[in-house]
Amino acid sequence: MQKIGFIGIGKMATAIIAGLDPTRFEILISGRDFSKTQKQAQELSAQAVTQHELVTKSDLIVLAVKPQVLPKVLTELSVDLTSDKTLVSIAAGLTLADLTELAQTAHQPIIRVMPNINAQIGQSTSAIVKNDFVTDQAYQATQEIFQAVGSVHEIAEKDFSTFAAIAGSSPAFIYMFIDALARAGVLHGLPKDKATKIVAETVQASAEMILQSGENPWSLVDKVSSPGGTTVAGVVSLEQNHFIGTVIDAITATVEKEKNLK
Numbered sequence: 001m002q003k004i005g006f007i008g009i010g011k012m013a014t015a016i017i018a019g020l021d022p023t024r025f026e027i028l029i030s031g032r033d034f035s036k037t038q039k040q041a042q043e044l045s046a047q048a049v050t051q052h053e054l055v056t057k058s059d060l061i062v063l064a065v066k067p068q069v070l071p072k073v074l075t076e077l078s079v080d081l082t083s084d085k086t087l088v089s090i091a092a093g094l095t096l097a098d099l100t101e102l103a104q105t106a107h108q109p110i111i112r113v114m115p116n117i118n119a120q121i122g123q124s125t126s127a128i129v130k131n132d133f134v135t136d137q138a139y140q141a142t143q144e145i146f147q148a149v150g151s152v153h154e155i156a157e158k159d160f161s162t163f164a165a166i167a168g169s170s171p172a173f174i175y176m177f178i179d180a181l182a183r184a185g186v187l188h189g190l191p192k193d194k195a196t197k198i199v200a201e202t203v204q205a206s207a208e209m210i211l212q213s214g215e216n217p218w219s220l221v222d223k224v225s226s227p228g229g230t231t232v233a234g235v236v237s238l239e240q241n242h243f244i245g246t247v248i249d250a251i252t253a254t255v256e257k258e259k260n261l262k
């Protein structure tokens with residue numbers, strides 16, 4: 001059975017581990033506080049180990065710490081690294097070249113994945129890219145791990161910052177949009193929890209409509225907008241307030257931040 005080690009047991013690692021079949025992978029975890037990691041290990045059907053033990057025993061080492069902490073962690077663990085171990089980083093902002101430099105080893109197999117928080121319900125939309133030293137077995141195992149918590153898209157590394165914005169960070173923007181619609185419902189007299197459920201169901205179905213119908217989103221906007229009707233009044237108001245430009249600016253800010261995170 002393949003041994004998968006996770007370093008940094010926060011929001012993302014817990015969501016991913018919770019989605020894995022414990023009969024398929026042996027999971028080792030290493031966090032900052034060993035007694036907390038022991039408790040997490042019980043909840044996640046994993047083994048709490050030291051970082052040294054994790055690196056020496058794991059086939060895949062998933063780096064799930066914040067990008068600001070990752071250079072220190074990778075430098076520390078590089079003393080135990082051998083070229084039969086595959087590093088899997090889910091950190092924003094650190095490229096395969098950055099990770100290679102930090103690992104300080106020649107020919108280290110390294111995979112970058114960008115998941116999102118919807119991994120917590122098994123519905124992440126993740127991107128994956130690898131360097132030339134990754135074996136087919138390690139690549140397939142990594143794809144299997146992230147497929148267990150959603151979908152996996154193979155993309156070129158040059159597109160990672162864009163993907164990180166439109167799929168890694170965008171759940172936050174979508175939650176904001178849902179909350180804004182629900183708050184408007186409250187302004188007009190609905191209770192917040194009821195309004196939030198109504199909006200979340202509508203957003204979910206609208207996304208399904210695009211996926212299932214294959215129709216262009218703008219043609220769907222036109223289908224909802226009756227001539228002289230209510231929807232077009234809202235569509236025009238959104239555009240008078242620069243809805244599209246505002247969203248694009250937010251994505252551009254997120255892409256730029258990802259590129260300059262180091």
Ligand SMILES: NC(=O)C1=CN([C@@H]2O[C@H](COP(=O)(O)OP(=O)(O)OC[C@H]3O[C@@H](n4cnc5c(N)ncnc54)[C@H](O)[C@@H]3O)[C@@H](O)[C@H]2O)C=CC1
Pocket residue numbers: 007008009010011012013030031032033064065066067069073090091092114115116117168
């Ligand atoms: N939160 C999100 O929606 C997403 C996060 N990511 C990436 O995932 C990574 C983890 O993010 P989160 O889970 O959100 O962060 P988090 O803060 O929830 O988890 C990070 C964990 O690392 C631990 N840690 C810190 N220093 C450590 C050390 N020296 N050794 C071991 N553990 C240490 C912290 O105690 C914490 O539990 C980041 O690099 C982030 O860029 C990627 C996609 C989405």
Ligand SMILES: O=C(O)[C@@H]1CCC=N1
Pocket residue numbers: 092164168169
């Ligand atoms: O905010 C962040 O840096 C991470 C990366 C993608 C989502 N959250």
